[in-house]
Amino acid sequence: MESDKTATKPRKSGRVTGALRALTRNKESIFGLAIVVSFLLIAAVVELSTLLNVTILPYSPTAEVAPGALPPSLKYLFGTDNLGRDLFSRIVSATPYDIAIGYIVVGSAFVIGALLGGYAGIRGGILDEILMRFTDVFFALPVLVLALVIAAVLGTGVTNMAIALMIVWWPAYARLARGEALKVAHQNYIEAARLSGNGHRKILFRHVLPNISGTMLVYATLDIGTVILVYSGLTYLGLAVHPPTPDWGEMVSDYHSYILSAPWLALFPGLVISLGVIGFSLLGDGVKDAQETR
Amino acid sequence: MNLLRFVLRRMVFAVLVLASVLTITFVLSHLIPGDVIQAWLGKEAATQPKLAALTAAKYHLNDSIPVQYYYYLVNMLQGNLGYSPSRGFQPVTSVIAQTLPYTLQIVFFAFIMTIAIGVVLGVVAARYNGTVLDKGIRIFYLGAYSSPPYFIGVVLLIVLSFVLNIPSGYAANPNLTPPTAITGLPIFDSLIEGNFAYFESGLVYVFLPALTLAVATFGLLTRVARSSLLEVMQTDYIRTARAKGLDEGSVFYRHALPNAAVSLITISSLLVTFLVTGTIFVEDLFGYPGMGLYVVKALAGTDYPGIMATTLVFAIIIITTNLAADILYAIADPQIRLG
Amino acid sequence: MKDDDGMVLRTVDLKKHFRASKGLNLSSRSKTQVVRAVDGVSLSIPAGKTVAVVGESGCGKTTLARTIALLTEPSGGEIYLDGQRIDGGRESHREVYRKLQMVFQDPDSSLDPQMKVGNSISQPLKGLTGMSDREVRKAAVESLEAVGMSEDYFDRLPRQLSGGQKQRVAVARAISTHPRLLILDEPTSALDASVQAQILRLLVDLQKKYSLSYMLITHNIAVAGYLSDMMAVMYAGNLVEYGPCSDVMSRPRHPYTITLINSAPVPDPWKRNLLSVNIKGEVPSAINPPSGCKFHPRCPYAQAVCSEVNPPLEEITPGRWVACHFVEKTA
Ligand SMILES: Nc1ncnc2c1ncn2[C@@H]1O[C@H](COP(=O)(O)OP(=O)(O)OP(=O)(O)O)[C@@H](O)[C@H]1O
Ligand code: SF4
Numbered sequence: 001m002e003s004d005k006t007a008t009k010p011r012k013s014g015r016v017t018g019a020l021r022a023l024t025r026n027k028e029s030i031f032g033l034a035i036v037v038s039f040l041l042i043a044a045v046v047e048l049s050t051l052l053n054v055t056i057l058p059y060s061p062t063a064e065v066a067p068g069a070l071p072p073s074l075k076y077l078f079g080t081d082n083l084g085r086d087l088f089s090r091i092v093s094a095t096p097y098d099i100a101i102g103y104i105v106v107g108s109a110f111v112i113g114a115l116l117g118g119y120a121g122i123r124g125g126i127l128d129e130i131l132m133r134f135t136d137v138f139f140a141l142p143v144l145v146l147a148l149v150i151a152a153v154l155g156t157g158v159t160n161m162a163i164a165l166m167i168v169w170w171p172a173y174a175r176l177a178r179g180e181a182l183k184v185a186h187q188n189y190i191e192a193a194r195l196s197g198n199g200h201r202k203i204l205f206r207h208v209l210p211n212i213s214g215t216m217l218v219y220a221t222l223d224i225g226t227v228i229l230v231y232s233g234l235t236y237l238g239l240a241v242h243p244p245t246p247d248w249g250e251m252v253s254d255y256h257s258y259i260l261s262a263p264w265l266a267l268f269p270g271l272v273i274s275l276g277v278i279g280f281s282l283l284g285d286g287v288k289d290a291q292e293t294r
Numbered sequence: 295m296n297l298l299r300f301v302l303r304r305m306v307f308a309v310l311v312l313a314s315v316l317t318i319t320f321v322l323s324h325l326i327p328g329d330v331i332q333a334w335l336g337k338e339a340a341t342q343p344k345l346a347a348l349t350a351a352k353y354h355l356n357d358s359i360p361v362q363y364y365y366y367l368v369n370m371l372q373g374n375l376g377y378s379p380s381r382g383f384q385p386v387t388s389v390i391a392q393t394l395p396y397t398l399q400i401v402f403f404a405f406i407m408t409i410a411i412g413v414v415l416g417v418v419a420a421r422y423n424g425t426v427l428d429k430g431i432r433i434f435y436l437g438a439y440s441s442p443p444y445f446i447g448v449v450l451l452i453v454l455s456f457v458l459n460i461p462s463g464y465a466a467n468p469n470l471t472p473p474t475a476i477t478g479l480p481i482f483d484s485l486i487e488g489n490f491a492y493f494e495s496g497l498v499y500v501f502l503p504a505l506t507l508a509v510a511t512f513g514l515l516t517r518v519a520r521s522s523l524l525e526v527m528q529t530d531y532i533r534t535a536r537a538k539g540l541d542e543g544s545v546f547y548r549h550a551l552p553n554a555a556v557s558l559i560t561i562s563s564l565l566v567t568f569l570v571t572g573t574i575f576v577e578d579l580f581g582y583p584g585m586g587l588y589v590v591k592a593l594a595g596t597d598y599p600g601i602m603a604t605t606l607v608f609a610i611i612i613i614t615t616n617l618a619a620d621i622l623y624a625i626a627d628p629q630i631r632l633g
Numbered sequence: 634m635k636d637d638d639g640m641v642l643r644t645v646d647l648k649k650h651f652r653a654s655k656g657l658n659l660s661s662r663s664k665t666q667v668v669r670a671v672d673g674v675s676l677s678i679p680a681g682k683t684v685a686v687v688g689e690s691g692c693g694k695t696t697l698a699r700t701i702a703l704l705t706e707p708s709g710g711e712i713y714l715d716g717q718r719i720d721g722g723r724e725s726h727r728e729v730y731r732k733l734q735m736v737f738q739d740p741d742s743s744l745d746p747q748m749k750v751g752n753s754i755s756q757p758l759k760g761l762t763g764m765s766d767r768e769v770r771k772a773a774v775e776s777l778e779a780v781g782m783s784e785d786y787f788d789r790l791p792r793q794l795s796g797g798q799k800q801r802v803a804v805a806r807a808i809s810t811h812p813r814l815l816i817l818d819e820p821t822s823a824l825d826a827s828v829q830a831q832i833l834r835l836l837v838d839l840q841k842k843y844s845l846s847y848m849l850i851t852h853n854i855a856v857a858g859y860l861s862d863m864m865a866v867m868y869a870g871n872l873v874e875y876g877p878c879s880d881v882m883s884r885p886r887h888p889y890t891i892t893l894i895n896s897a898p899v900p901d902p903w904k905r906n907l908l909s910v911n912i913k914g915e916v917p918s919a920i921n922p923p924s925g926c927k928f929h930p931r932c933p934y935a936q937a938v939c940s941e942v943n944p945p946l947e948e949i950t951p952g953r954w955v956a957c958h959f960v961e962k963t964a
């Protein structure tokens with residue numbers, strides 16, 4: 001056996017811990033990670049408590065507990081709204097939906113994009129051309145405008161908005177997957193797989209998808225914040241939820257007529273959106289750096 | 295010659311994209327729940343039997359789909375975009391003609407403010423790279439860029455509300471005589487006409503919406519300006535300039551800045567996309583009577599012709615700016631033409 | 634080279650042309666250029682023997698290999714494996730790949746970074762034979778041991794291996810189904826000299842053990858000499874000389890081969906890389922190759938006819954094939 005200097009011992013600590021270590025070297029990404037983890041925790045706890053019928057919020061988000069709009073205090077952390085509902089409880093109870101939409105839209109765009117783009121990348125030819133020209137059209141239009149049109153056709157509601165967002169979101173992932181798949185397709189292990197009698201489909205699942213998912217995940221992390229931002233725009237326009245169901249974007253829209261008399265009402269839900277988006281983009285930046293330096 | 299070929303190719307592509315957008319809106323108009331006539335007159339089509347008959351004839355709505363598609367394209371190209379139920383069944387084209395100038399005004403001023411804020415902060419951040427100033431700018435643009443435009447508008451309203459108290463629903467003081475249309479954009483027309491009272495009022499009314507959009511957008515520019523400046527500062531070209539004994543300041547402003555400017559063209563189309571999309575929110579928030587406000591009302595009133603038409607106009611604006619940015623970039627950086 | 638007696642592989646006037654423009658080009662479709670990477674190659678590989686294919690970078694060696702392995706559709710010509718025509722979907726790829734396997738130049742890209750060594754080696758067994766999982770595992774371990782590695786490596790990932798070990802795994806994968814013909818595309822050029830020698834020795838051993846035939850693509854004269862029975866010299870998509878390896882090396886007849894073998898003698902033959910040989914004149918472009926004999930702009934013997942007529946590959950003495958109008962002058 002040849003002398004073996006370049007080979008390393010099998011490593012117990014996988015790539016995940018390595019990436020985490022690289023991630024926590026940067027203060028900004030720690031901050032982003034902290035925000036994302038807290039949002040996820042809050043979303044999970046709220047959702048769980050609803051399922052188990054346990055009350056964890058100080059007040060019911062729809063109960064009118066105060067005589068009217070009260071400024072923030074120890075009793076009402078973020079104050080109360082024009083109808084006397086506790087703003088803190090309303091904001092917290094909206095967390096699961098807004099976060100879940102981010103993950104659902106990005107998740108489905110990821111899956112559709114990876115399958116279509118990955119296949120087009122290794123298959124090439126006319127199929128690839130059609131997919132690319134198709135995504136070109138999507139790229140020439142802003143997602144919000146497209147989502148609005150689709151929303152107009154589908155009608156309002158959370159599910160319909162999620163569908164509208166999925167429809168406009170996947171082409172970016174198809175483009176990314178196709179580019180990455182093209183890189184992989186030139187690798188000799190793909191040819192070796194063909195020499196093993198494998199067709200396009202097997203090669204896609206066995207070789208291409210595992211090798212492109214890393215890069216795609218980085219992009220997806222950065223992207224969740226964008227979905228939350230655009231979705232909040234749709235709810236701001238009143239297309240997703242209907243009162244009294246609480247939602248961040250909808251709250252800003254609802255409360256903006258009280259800017260002068262009760263400015264905290266529109267400020268707090270808006271700040272929560274910004275904070276969430278910042279969290280995801282800082283985390284995404286960090287993950288990207290960690291992957292590049294590895 | 296090469297440039298001409300490139301420009302032609304991009305133009306063909308732009309036309310193809312526009313054709314696809316038209317096809318998409320056509321398909322969607324058939325997916326709208328209910329009768330096709332609703333796609334042209336909205337939910338209350340039944341209340342307008344005369345208009346319904348007229349529309350059905352004009353768009354050949356009782357013919358086969360390919361025939362409908364043909365007349366759809368013909369009508370679109372002639373500017374027949376249907377009637378707007380949310381505006382008392384006015385032709386959509388005339389609603390667009392009323393509202394588009396206001397939206398363009400916002401986009402114009404927001405674009406200038408975005409460039410001003412974005413470039414200045416980007417240059418400062420690069421010049422003082424790594425200092426507290428640089429970090430402060432990063433926090434500012436990250437926060438602004440991560441916030442929805444309507445929320446930025448709310449914050450600005452809270453901060454500036456005592457200075458500017460403007461009635462909602464107008465683009466200038468409604469008691470003033472508006473200028474006659476020359477360019478079509480009232481602010482500029484009033485200036486040309488010498489109607490300074492209207493001009494001043496128009497500027498006051500457009501200020502907050504435009505500033506809001508600019509704050510929501512400038513982060514894109516700052517980020518790119520900063521990083522491309524830092525990149526240029528590392529190149530041999532700049533090292534040579536330094537070696538010639540130029541002081542750091544003039545190396546930066548005379549040599550690095552013009553070089554980094556090219557990379558800004560690449561994101562200008564992204565900027566315009568952001569600004570155009572953002573008008574929907576700021577016009578709604580500030581009650582500025584442009585196309586964004588129209589589309590919001592159209593969405594609330596299931597005014598399908600209004601929604602489809604505004605989408606089309608947004609698409610045209612964005613496709614044209616993309617085309618312009620591509621061409622500008624090809625002129626500024628001849629290498630990409632080969633690609 | 635007419636009948637297939639004792640020939641494991643035979644190609645007849647094999648061609649592979651690429652279109653040079655990428656994608657749909659809206660304005661310049663009329664100017665699509667053709668790259669003649671392989672431009673009419675007739676080559677036979679005797680069973681149990683090794684044929685070296687040598688030539689400058691870009692002359693079409695890899696494309697020839699990929700075309701023979703049906704990884705890309707030939708633009709013309711015929712391919713026979715064991716006397717059976719295999720191009721044009723005449724025979725199922727699985728049947729072909731049971732007899733023909735390939736080892737690639739770059740060990741880093743020939744193993745999927747996400748796939749365990751054992752799974753890589755098992756791939757042809759799973760895809761090409763009807764073996765049960767247990768039989769596959771047994772055969773894969775046998776293969777791994779045949780290339781001098783132990784079962785311990787079965788669950789490792791490629792990044793835990795050295796370059797030489799990766800190449801051993803690639804060889805193990807290629808021989809796991811006991812094919813008849815192995816195409817080796819510069820199998821050692823990415824490795825250190827000492828590791829290179831070990832892999833070459835391994836290839837000699839395996840050839841005896843499994844009675845394999847090799848098509849060996851290489852830049853390195855010493856590698857060709859060490860391993861090969863026959864040598865084929867390629868120039869700009871064509872074969873220009875073919876014959877017993879020792880004969881071609883000691884008495885080259887085609888002007889191109891002569892320049893290659895005789896120029897710049899390097900003391901250490903293992904370092905004699907054809908790439909480093911400097912022949913004056915430009916390497917011909919595969920897009921617009923010279924007319925007639927493609928070597929004529931660089932050839933010291935060139936005459937007027939050379940720029941007009943492409944000389945065919947002809948048998949000048951038994952077993953020696955040369956494509957040159959004036960081959961008698963080089964005797
Ligand atoms: N897929 C392809 N599309 C277009 N041209 C190609 C393609 N593959 C190869 N070529 C071209 O065909 C010619 C021959 O390439 P090939 O890789 O076969 O050469 P080679 O002899 O293996 O070179 P090397 O020694 O560098 O590996 C080159 O000009 C190359 O650019
Ligand atoms: S045919 Fe002519 S040009 Fe070609 S190798 Fe022979 S002598 Fe040289």
Ligand SMILES: [Mg+2]
Nearest residue numbers: 694695696818
């Ligand atoms: Mg090669």
